[in-house]
Amino acid sequence: MKRIDGKEIAAQIRAEVKEDAEKFFAENGIKVGLAVVLVGDDPASAVYVRNKIKACEEVGFLSSAYRLPADATQDEVESLVVQLAEDERIHGILVQLPLPGHLDAERILALIPTEKDVDGFSAENLGRLACGKEGTVACTPLGVMELLARSGAEIAGKRAVVIGRSNIVGKPMAMLLLNANATVTVCHSKTKDLASICAQADILVAAIGRAKFVTADMVKEGAAVIDVGINRVDGKLVGDVDYDAVAPKTSMITPVPGGVGPMTIAMLLKNTLSCAQRSLR
Ligand code: NAD
Numbered sequence: 156m157k158r159i160d161g162k163e164i165a166a167q168i169r170a171e172v173k174e175d176a177e178k179f180f181a182e183n184g185i186k187v188g189l190a191v192v193l194v195g196d197d198p199a200s201a202v203y204v205r206n207k208i209k210a211c212e213e214v215g216f217l218s219s220a221y222r223l224p225a226d227a228t229q230d231e232v233e234s235l236v237v238q239l240a241e242d243e244r245i246h247g248i249l250v251q252l253p254l255p256g257h258l259d260a261e262r263i264l265a266l267i268p269t270e271k272d273v274d275g276f277s278a279e280n281l282g283r284l285a286c287g288k289e290g291t292v293a294c295t296p297l298g299v300m301e302l303l304a305r306s307g308a309e310i311a312g313k314r315a316v317v318i319g320r321s322n323i324v325g326k327p328m329a330m331l332l333l334n335a336n337a338t339v340t341v342c343h344s345k346t347k348d349l350a351s352i353c354a355q356a357d358i359l360v361a362a363i364g365r366a367k368f369v370t371a372d373m374v375k376e377g378a379a380v381i382d383v384g385i386n387r388v389d390g391k392l393v394g395d396v397d398y399d400a401v402a403p404k405t406s407m408i409t410p411v412p413g414g415v416g417p418m419t420i421a422m423l424l425k426n427t428l429s430c431a432q433r434s435l436r
Contacts, residue, residue, distance in 0.1 A: 195225035247273030298418025319362030
């Protein structure tokens with residue numbers, strides 16, 4: 156069994172992005188730019204935004220947080236996003252979610268131009284993924300593909316099962332695996348015989364949000380198991396997979412923490428660089 160080290164792989168990706176961003180600057184005289192919009196003072200969101208800005212600085216991006224108060228109006232947030240959309244120094248725009256309840260998040264996100272949608276959440280980018288066209292893919296599922304590729308997992312022709320069908324994890328995950336020629340099944344809260352479907356998977360991705368949901372009897376001997384879940388139990392972070400019981404059956408598995416989690420920011424950096432590179436084409 157191989158324990159996939161997400162921290163180490165994320166560090167490799169950050170180093171690659173740094174090198175490519177330096178090359179991009181040397182060739183074009185342009186710094187890669189990311190704008191992060193934070194509305195309100197949710198402490199968890201503030202930490203996420205700080206970490207994103209810090210990661211950008213470490214790879215030499217030009218990055219700024221744009222903070223608005225919790226009572227900012229729809230118009231104020233929309234005007235800020237429009238201003239960032241028009242700013243050519245900015246290649247990626249990220250609106251930190253969740254937004255305060257009085258705001259219409261969908262309308263705000265729709266103002267981010269597809270080519271600056273570094274989160275890959277837009278319908279246009281999800282559609283591009285569905286059609287196998289170039290675009291930006293949501294950071295977390297893209298990070299899972301990197302973990303699999305850099306751990307030597309074979310994907311083509313394998314049976315992959317994704318548990319979870321959200322637009323930001325489960326669905327793009329399934330489409331990425333399908334585009335990589337796996338035979339993909341998506342399970343969700345209404346799936347019948349979930350355990351027996353999971354037990355057929357060569358690659359099992361859990362993106363549910365329920366602590367230790369995936370138990371050893373649901374996992375095929377030799378499977379690659381990727382745990383996207385983040386759950387807090389008695390102050391401790393645990394995944395959707397019962398790691399201790401499942402790990403001995405697998406060929407490779409991600410821990411929580413230290414598996415998929417660190418990949419998300421690394422892929423955000425990679426997506427921002429790709430947006431900057433595409434902006435010159
Ligand atoms: P979500 O709540 O939007 O979706 C959860 C999915 O799980 C749904 O599609 C639902 O159908 C399915 N589900 C719920 N109960 C189920 C059950 N009993 N059986 C089968 N399926 C069931 O969540 P999300 O945004 O997709 O995130 C999923 C998990 O991944 C969460 O724990 C979240 O915190 C974590 N997450 C981690 C990262 C990261 O960086 N590691 C990023 C995003 C999300």
